[in-house]
Amino acid sequence: MRKELYVFVDDRPVPVVIRNYTEQDIEQMIAIQQESFPPPFPSELWWQPEQLREHVRRFPEGALCAEANGRLIGSMTALRVGSDQLKGTHSWADITDQGYIRNHEPDGETLYVVDICVIPSFRKAGIGKWLMQTMYEVVVHLKCHRLLGGGRMPGYHRHAHEATAEQYVQQVVAGVWKDPVITFLLRCGRIPVGVADHYLEDEESCNYGVLMEWRNPFVK
Incomplete structure (x- = not known):
């Protein structure tokens, strides 16, 4: 998946690409969270390389990133879950397998949001909304029943x-x-x-x- 669009930063149009992230983007994916959640935010809660590898390998369609001027500025990740996984109550850790998504069900009817993150300098440019809109398009493309997230x-x-x-x-x-x-x-x-x-x-x-x-x- 790849889409091109413009967002406005300080009333200036900036070209942005929304695409699927890959293993080659792991370093920049972690950098997004480092910039968005600096210390004293616990560094162990940033994405870990193995988590990102699992996203790309298990469900690349649900691994989205936004890129401007060759730099990643935001990301959104999801997995598919079935109705059995959603019975009763659940926590973020339970439903996302602590962010590793090894519980991803290829035929799950619900696309479940794992994470969405945008660096501070682009938060007023609508990047988060564009990532969300693109994930809705994934829902339609895969014929899932809905997108859900906590x-x-x-x-x-x-x-x-x-x-x-x-x-x-x-x-x-x-x-x-x-x-x-x-x-x-x-x-x-x-x-x-x-x-x-x-x-x-x-x-x-x-x-x-x-x-x-x-x-x-x-x-x-």
Whole structure:
């Protein structure tokens, strides 16, 4: 997969390519996370080379990156999972195999988001939304039923004393409260379908994750 487009940085059009990343991109893929999540963010939580190799080998269609001026500026990764894997509750670590996606099911009906990341200097250029849109196209191309993923809800810690996680999401959707991640996903066309406790270790989200989906309009 390869698509070319323009984004605007400081009102200046910049050509960008969205394509599948390969093993040759591993060093730059790690650099994206190093720049996006600098210390004191734990370096062991950045992508590891073997994780990226698993993505490329097991499901290259779900391994996307954005490139500008020969440099990777963002990435998005997904795997396919079946309905049995989604029964009950799950954590990010469980559903993504700690990011190694060795549980990828080639015929899984759900395309599950593992990660999306954009370097700070391009975050206002719409790269994240273009990566998401491209992953929707993967959903359609592979005839999956939907895209699903758990997002952080970093504003929740400010309201945890007055609302459950579910109520917090409802208030954000209603426009009463604001949350940068939930709002971004809403703007990308995602719809909340549930909240998962102990989804990831994240103090701001009180360890919750909001599950949001995009349904394939061509599959009934």
